[in-house]
Amino acid sequence: xxxxxxxxxxxxxxxxxxxxxxxxxxxxxxxxxxxxxxxxxxxxxxxxxxxxxxxxxxxxxxxxxxxxxxxxxxxxxxxxxxxxxxxxxxxxxxxxxxxxxxxxxxxxxxxxxxxxxxxxxxxxxxxxxxxxxxxxxxxxxxxxxxxxxxxxxxxxxxxxxxxxxxxxxxxxxxxxxxxxxxxxxxxxxxxxxxxxxxxxxxxxxxxxxxxxxxxxxxxxxxxxxxxxxxxxxxxxxxxxxxxxxxxxxxxxxxxxxxxxxxxxxxxxxxxxxxxxxxxxxxxxxxxxxxxxxxxxxxxxxxxxxxxxxxxxxxx
Amino acid sequence: xxxxxxxxxxxxxxxxxxxxxxxxxxxxxxxxxxxxxxxxxxxxxxxxxxxxxxxxxxxxxxxxxxxxxxxxxxxxxxxxxxxxxxxxxxxxxxxxxxxxxxxxxxxxxxxxxxxxxxxxxxxxxxxxxxxxxxxxxxxxxxxxxxxxxxxxxxxxxxxxxxxxxxxxxxxxxxxxxxxxxxxxxxxxxxxxxxxxxxxxxxxxxxxxxxxxxxxxxxxxxxxxxxxxxxxxxxxxxxxxxxxxxxxxxxxxxxxxxxxxxxxxxxxxxxxxxxxxxxxxxxxxxxxxxxxxxxxxxxxxxxxxxxxxxxxxxxxxxxxxxxxxxxxxxxxxxxxxxxxxxxxxxxxxxxxxxxxxxxxxxxxxxxxxxxx
Numbered sequence: 001x002x003x004x005x006x007x008x009x010x011x012x013x014x015x016x017x018x019x020x021x022x023x024x025x026x027x028x029x030x031x032x033x034x035x036x037x038x039x040x041x042x043x044x045x046x047x048x049x050x051x052x053x054x055x056x057x058x059x060x061x062x063x064x065x066x067x068x069x070x071x072x073x074x075x076x077x078x079x080x081x082x083x084x085x086x087x088x089x090x091x092x093x094x095x096x097x098x099x100x101x102x103x104x105x106x107x108x109x110x111x112x113x114x115x116x117x118x119x120x121x122x123x124x125x126x127x128x129x130x131x132x133x134x135x136x137x138x139x140x141x142x143x144x145x146x147x148x149x150x151x152x153x154x155x156x157x158x159x160x161x162x163x164x165x166x167x168x169x170x171x172x173x174x175x176x177x178x179x180x181x182x183x184x185x186x187x188x189x190x191x192x193x194x195x196x197x198x199x200x201x202x203x204x205x206x207x208x209x210x211x212x213x214x215x216x217x218x219x220x221x222x223x224x225x226x227x228x229x230x231x232x233x234x235x236x237x238x239x240x241x242x243x244x245x246x247x248x249x250x251x252x253x254x255x256x257x258x259x260x261x262x263x264x265x266x267x268x269x270x271x272x273x274x275x276x277x278x279x280x281x282x283x284x285x286x287x288x289x290x291x292x293x294x295x296x297x298x299x300x301x302x303x304x305x306x307x308x309x310x311x312x313x314x315x
Numbered sequence: 316x317x318x319x320x321x322x323x324x325x326x327x328x329x330x331x332x333x334x335x336x337x338x339x340x341x342x343x344x345x346x347x348x349x350x351x352x353x354x355x356x357x358x359x360x361x362x363x364x365x366x367x368x369x370x371x372x373x374x375x376x377x378x379x380x381x382x383x384x385x386x387x388x389x390x391x392x393x394x395x396x397x398x399x400x401x402x403x404x405x406x407x408x409x410x411x412x413x414x415x416x417x418x419x420x421x422x423x424x425x426x427x428x429x430x431x432x433x434x435x436x437x438x439x440x441x442x443x444x445x446x447x448x449x450x451x452x453x454x455x456x457x458x459x460x461x462x463x464x465x466x467x468x469x470x471x472x473x474x475x476x477x478x479x480x481x482x483x484x485x486x487x488x489x490x491x492x493x494x495x496x497x498x499x500x501x502x503x504x505x506x507x508x509x510x511x512x513x514x515x516x517x518x519x520x521x522x523x524x525x526x527x528x529x530x531x532x533x534x535x536x537x538x539x540x541x542x543x544x545x546x547x548x549x550x551x552x553x554x555x556x557x558x559x560x561x562x563x564x565x566x567x568x569x570x571x572x573x574x575x576x577x578x579x580x581x582x583x584x585x586x587x588x589x590x591x592x593x594x595x596x597x598x599x600x601x602x603x604x605x606x607x608x609x610x611x612x613x614x615x616x617x618x619x620x621x622x623x624x625x626x627x628x629x630x631x632x633x634x635x636x637x638x639x640x641x642x643x644x645x646x647x648x649x650x651x652x653x654x655x656x657x658x659x660x661x662x663x664x665x666x667x668x669x670x671x672x673x674x675x676x677x678x679x680x681x682x683x684x685x686x
Binding site: 086233 | 336521524574630
C-alpha cells in the first residue's frame with residue numbers, strides 16, 4: 001500500500017528567517033530521512049558554513065560529497081554554475097572566456113534580476129534529475145535545501161515567475177521554465193517552514209504560507225515551530241506552583257521562581273502556537289527548546305529522531 | 316551604562332545593527348524613549364516592526380509618514396517626557412523614487428521610474444533596502460528637525476549585511492562601465508532604447524542569445540538614463556551618506572542575543588565597524604537568562620514545600636537545573652564576548668522577560684536596563 005506521506009516529495013525547501021534554527025532542521029531532516037534508508041542530498045545555497053559545520057565539513061564542497069551513511073552534502077556557488085552554463089551554451093570558446101572574465105558580465109551577474117538565483121535553482125533541478133547510470137534509479141531520494149533567509153526566504157523561489165517575463169527567449173528562459181515546473185509540481189517539491197513561538201515569527205510564517213501557496217503556487221508541507229518549552233508541569237502542578245508563588249516565604253525560592261518563568265514562557269508560546277495552528281492550512285510540528293546556546297551532535301540526533309517518528313509519519 | 320550617549324554633546328544618530336530576530340526594533344524603540352525622556356526631540360526610524368509594537372507607537376503599517384507617539388501613552392505610565400518621540404516606518408521603493416525625482420528632470424524621471432530594470436533595482440536588488448535606510452537617514456539628518464535619530468536597520472541574515480550590501484549597489488550605480496559597454500550599440504528609438512548592431516559584438520550577441528534581447532535592452536536603457544541624469548548627483552550624495560555614517564555624530568550599536576550565531580555576528584560586525592572607522596557604542600545583548608549561584612542545586616530549599624509530592628519536587632529540581640544551565644550558558648557566551656571585544660567596550664545585557672514586549676510599558680522595562 002502506498003501511503004501518501006507529506007514528505008514523499010523529493011525536493012524539500014526548508015525556509016525561514018535567520019535565527020529560527022533552519023539549518024539545524026535541514027541537518028536533522030536529512031539524518032532522519034537517511035535513517036529511513038533514503039539517499040539524501042543536503043544543499044547549502046549561500047556563502048555560509050553553518051550546515052557544513054554541523055557535519056564537520058567546512059565549508060561544504062562544491063560537488064556532492066559524502067557526509068555520512070546515505071547522506072551527501074553540497075554548497076552551490078551560483079557564479080560557478082553560471083560560468084559553466086555559459087561555457088555549455090556559448091560554443092565559441094574564446095567568446096565564452098571573454099564573457100566570463102569581463103567586468104561588465106561580473107557586474108551583470110550581480111545586478112541582473114535573479115540570474116544568480118535561477119542558476120542555483122537549476123543546479124537543484126539537475127540534482128533532482130540525476131540518475132544512477134547503472135540502475136537508472138534517481139540518484140537522490142531527497143534533496144533538502146537550506147534556503148537563504150533574506151526576503152522572507154521567498155526571494156529565491158519567487159525568481160522563476162519574475163524571470164519568465166524578463167528573459168523571454170533563449171536557453172535561460174527554457175531552463176527557468178523547467179525550474180518553474182519542478183517548483184510548482186506538488187508531487188515533486190514542497191516547502192517546510194521553520195519559525196519560533198513568538199509574535200513576529202508566527203506572523204511571518206503565516207504570511208509566508210499565503211504567499212507561497214497563493215502567489216507562487218508552491219505547496220507547503222508543514223510549519224515547524226522550533227524551541228518550544230516542553231510541558232514540564234501538568235495543570236494541577238501549575239496550580240500548585242502558582243499557589244506557592246503567592247506565599248511570602250517562597251517568593252525568593254529559586255525552585256519556584258524558575259518554575260514560574262517556565263510556566264509564563266510556555267503559556268505565552270502556546271498562545272502563539274495556537275494562533276498558527278488555527279490559521280495554517282497545514283500540520284504544525286513542534287520541536288523542543290534545549291537548555292544551551294550551542295547544540296551538540298546528540299541533540300541534533302535527538303531532533304532527527306523526533307522528526308523521523310513524528311513529522312515524517314504525517315500524511 | 317549608556318547614559319553618556321544622551322548628553323547634549325552626544326551623537327545625533329544611533330544605529331542599531333545585528334542579525335535578524337535579535338530584537339533590534341525593540342532596542343531601537345527603547346533608545347528612542349530614553350532620548351525623549353532626556354528631553355530630546357527624537358525620531359525612531361524603523362523598518363518592519365511587529366504589529367502590536369507598531370500600534371503601540373501609533374504607527375500604521377500602510378502609512379510611511381512621520382508620526383508622533385501620543386504623549387498620553389507616557390502619561391498612562393506616570394511619565395511626562397520633556398522631549399518628543401516620533402516614529403516612522405521606512406519604505407524602500409518610495410525613498411528610491413524620491414531620490415530620482417530630486418535629481419532628474421521630469422521627462423527623465425518618468426522614463427527611469429517606468430523602466431523595468433529600475434523596478435527590480437529599487438525593490439528587490441540586494442542592498443537597495445540597506446542603502447535607502449541610510450539615504451532616508453541622511454535626508455532627515457539634514458532637515459535638522461530632530462535632535463536624535465535612532466535607526467533600526469533592516470533585518471538581514473548576517474549582521475554585516477547592513478554595512479556590506481549598500482557598497483555593492485554603489486559599485487553598480489557609481490561606475491560607468493555598463494554604459495561604456497552598451498553605448499556604442501545603443502540608439503534611442505521611438506519606443507525607448509534599442510540595441511542595434513548587436514551582431515558587431517560577439518560577446519553581446521552571445522549574451523543576448525543566452526538571456527534574450529529584452530533584458531539587455533532594459534538594462535542598457537536604465538544605465539543610459541542613469542548616467543545622463545543621476546550619476547553625478549547620486550555619487551555626491553552617496554559620498555555624503557558614507558561620510559555621515561563615519562562622522563562623530565553617528566554611533567553604532569551591535570545588537571545580539573546569547574546564542575552562538577548572533578554572538579559571532581555581533582563580534583564580526585564590531586570588527587568591521589572598527590575597520591571602517593565608524594564610532595562604536597557597544598554591544599547590546601538581548602534576552603539573557605538570569606544566572607543562578609553555582610551551588611544552587613546542592614541544597615534546594617524544600618522547607619515550607621510540604622504540600623508537594625515527590626514527582627513535583629523532582630520536576631521543580633529538573634526545571635531549576637535547566638534554567639541554571641541556560642543562565643550559565645549565556646554568562647559564558649557573554650564573558651567570551653567581553654574577552655574578545657577587549658576592555659572598555661560596553662556590553663549591556665537585557666534580560667529575557669516573561670512577557671512579550673509590545674507596548675510602552677514593556678519598552679520601559681527594557682529602558683531600565685539600557686540607562
